[in-house]
Amino acid sequence: MTATLRSPVLRRPRAARPWWRDACGLVTWFSLLFVVALWVSGGGVRTLATDPLTSLGRVTGLVSADLLLLQVLLMARIPLAERSYGQDELARRHRLIGFGSMTLMLAHIGLISLGYAVTDHSGLLAEVWDLVTTYPGMLLATAGTLALLLVAVTSVRAARRKLRYESWHLLHLYAYVGAGLALPHQLWTGADFTASPVATVFWWTAYALAAGSVLVWRVALPLVRTLRHRLVVEHVAREAPGVVSVYLRGHALDRLPVAPGQFFVWRFLTVPGCTRGHPFSLSAAPDGTRLRITAKDLGDGSARLARLKPGTRVLFEGPYGRLGSVRSSRKMTLIAASVGITPLRALAEALPYHPGEAVLLYRASTPADLLFRHELEHLATHRGIRVHYLIGPRAPRSWLPDQYRGTSDAHLLRHWIPDIAEHDVFVCGPASWTGTVVASATSAGVPATHIHTETFAW
Known part of the structure; x- marks a missing residue:
C-alpha cells in the first residue's frame, strides 16, 4: 500500500539565527574558562609548587564536572541547540565532550589519590580506600563514576558495533545517574565548589540548568504532546x-509542529520492550491527519513494527532534526541509500521547487530494495523532480554501484547535475557511505554549508 499524496501541512522548524551557533560556542568556552578561574582564585596556581598532584587533581575535577554538564545539555533536545547544530553534529560533539570529561575524571581520581597519599605518607591503595569509605559522598561518587565509565566503554565504536541499539540506548541513560550521584561529593567535599558565594551560585545554577533542561525537553514536553495528540x-x-511502514492517526495533528525531514523517538505500548525509544524519520510529509514512518528490520525495535496491531497507543518524543529548515537554495539534490530515502522522500514531496530544480539519486543493491518507487514516479510526473536509480553492488571506495568503477564520484555528480555547485545537497544513509557522498559532493564544488546529512549512526 502506498501513501496518497496530499497537500502537506508545512510547519517548518524555525531556522537558526546566524549568531545562535556562535553564542552556544561562546557560552561553552566561557564556562570552561570560568571554572579554571575558580581554581586560580582558590590558590590553584600557588599550590602547584608545594602540592602539584593535588592541585592538578582539583582543576581536572572542575573541568571534568563542567564538561559532564555540557554533555548533558547537548543531548537534552534544547530547541536552540537543535536548530543551531543539528542532531548529527550534536551527537559528535556529545561524544567528543563525553570522552574528554571521562578522561579528565579519571585523571582527577588518580591525581587526587596520589596527592593525598604523598601528603599522608601512605600507600596508594590504602589512601583510595580511606577516601571512598570515610569522605562524605564518596561512595555515591564511586557509584556514579562506575556508571559513567560503563557509558563511556559502551560508546566506543567497537563496542557499539556489538550492541543492539536498544541495549545501548538503555545503558546510555546511566549517564544521568552518574551525573546525579556525583553532585553530593562535589558539594560536601569539593572545596572549589563551595569556596566562595560565586562558585556556589555557579555550580548550583549549572546543575539546575542541566537537570531542568532534561526534565522540560526530554520528559515534560514529550508527555504533554503525547497526551494532547493521542497517537495510535x-x-x-x-x-x-x-521493510514496513506504520501509519499513525491522532488528535489535532495539524497543530503538531512537525515538518518533513524530521524524526521522532517512538515507543509503542503493547509490544515487548515498549519502554525503549526508537528513532524513525517521517517517510511522508505530514498532512494534518496522519503520520507515516518506515523502517527496515535492522534491530529488535524495527523488527517489532511488523507485529503492531491497529489501535496500539504510542508515546513519542519530538519532532527533532532540522533538514527541512536549512535550505539556502531553491535547487536541491537528494542522495539516499536504501531506507535512507525516508526523510528525503518527505522533503521531495513538501519542499518548494520548480520542475527540473530538484534531483533524487537513490542508491540500492537490488531493484527489490527500492522503496516508494510508485510514489517517487508520481512526484517525478507531478512535481518535476528528476529521479536516478543507482542499483547494484557498491564499488570499492565509492558510494556508487560497481558499474561506475573507474570514474570519479565527483565527475559523475557533475555529469548528472552540471549545476550541482548551486544546489543544496541532502544526504541520508549509513555513516561511512554518507561520508563518502559528502567528500564527492565537496569535490564537485558544493560548499560545505550547502551539504546537509542525516546518518544511521548512534
Missing part, C-alpha cells in the same frame, strides 16, 4: 522484504 497505530503496510 492506524495500520501497518509491507513496503519491501524486511
Whole structure:
C-alpha cells in the first residue's frame, strides 16, 4: 500500500539565527574558562609548587564536572541547540565532550589519590580506600563514576558495533545517574565548589540548568504532546522484504509542529520492550491527519513494527532534526541509500521547487530494495523532480554501484547535475557511505554549508 499524496501541512522548524551557533560556542568556552578561574582564585596556581598532584587533581575535577554538564545539555533536545547544530553534529560533539570529561575524571581520581597519599605518607591503595569509605559522598561518587565509565566503554565504536541499539540506548541513560550521584561529593567535599558565594551560585545554577533542561525537553514536553495528540497505530503496510511502514492517526495533528525531514523517538505500548525509544524519520510529509514512518528490520525495535496491531497507543518524543529548515537554495539534490530515502522522500514531496530544480539519486543493491518507487514516479510526473536509480553492488571506495568503477564520484555528480555547485545537497544513509557522498559532493564544488546529512549512526 502506498501513501496518497496530499497537500502537506508545512510547519517548518524555525531556522537558526546566524549568531545562535556562535553564542552556544561562546557560552561553552566561557564556562570552561570560568571554572579554571575558580581554581586560580582558590590558590590553584600557588599550590602547584608545594602540592602539584593535588592541585592538578582539583582543576581536572572542575573541568571534568563542567564538561559532564555540557554533555548533558547537548543531548537534552534544547530547541536552540537543535536548530543551531543539528542532531548529527550534536551527537559528535556529545561524544567528543563525553570522552574528554571521562578522561579528565579519571585523571582527577588518580591525581587526587596520589596527592593525598604523598601528603599522608601512605600507600596508594590504602589512601583510595580511606577516601571512598570515610569522605562524605564518596561512595555515591564511586557509584556514579562506575556508571559513567560503563557509558563511556559502551560508546566506543567497537563496542557499539556489538550492541543492539536498544541495549545501548538503555545503558546510555546511566549517564544521568552518574551525573546525579556525583553532585553530593562535589558539594560536601569539593572545596572549589563551595569556596566562595560565586562558585556556589555557579555550580548550583549549572546543575539546575542541566537537570531542568532534561526534565522540560526530554520528559515534560514529550508527555504533554503525547497526551494532547493521542497517537495510535492506524495500520501497518509491507513496503519491501524486511521493510514496513506504520501509519499513525491522532488528535489535532495539524497543530503538531512537525515538518518533513524530521524524526521522532517512538515507543509503542503493547509490544515487548515498549519502554525503549526508537528513532524513525517521517517517510511522508505530514498532512494534518496522519503520520507515516518506515523502517527496515535492522534491530529488535524495527523488527517489532511488523507485529503492531491497529489501535496500539504510542508515546513519542519530538519532532527533532532540522533538514527541512536549512535550505539556502531553491535547487536541491537528494542522495539516499536504501531506507535512507525516508526523510528525503518527505522533503521531495513538501519542499518548494520548480520542475527540473530538484534531483533524487537513490542508491540500492537490488531493484527489490527500492522503496516508494510508485510514489517517487508520481512526484517525478507531478512535481518535476528528476529521479536516478543507482542499483547494484557498491564499488570499492565509492558510494556508487560497481558499474561506475573507474570514474570519479565527483565527475559523475557533475555529469548528472552540471549545476550541482548551486544546489543544496541532502544526504541520508549509513555513516561511512554518507561520508563518502559528502567528500564527492565537496569535490564537485558544493560548499560545505550547502551539504546537509542525516546518518544511521548512534
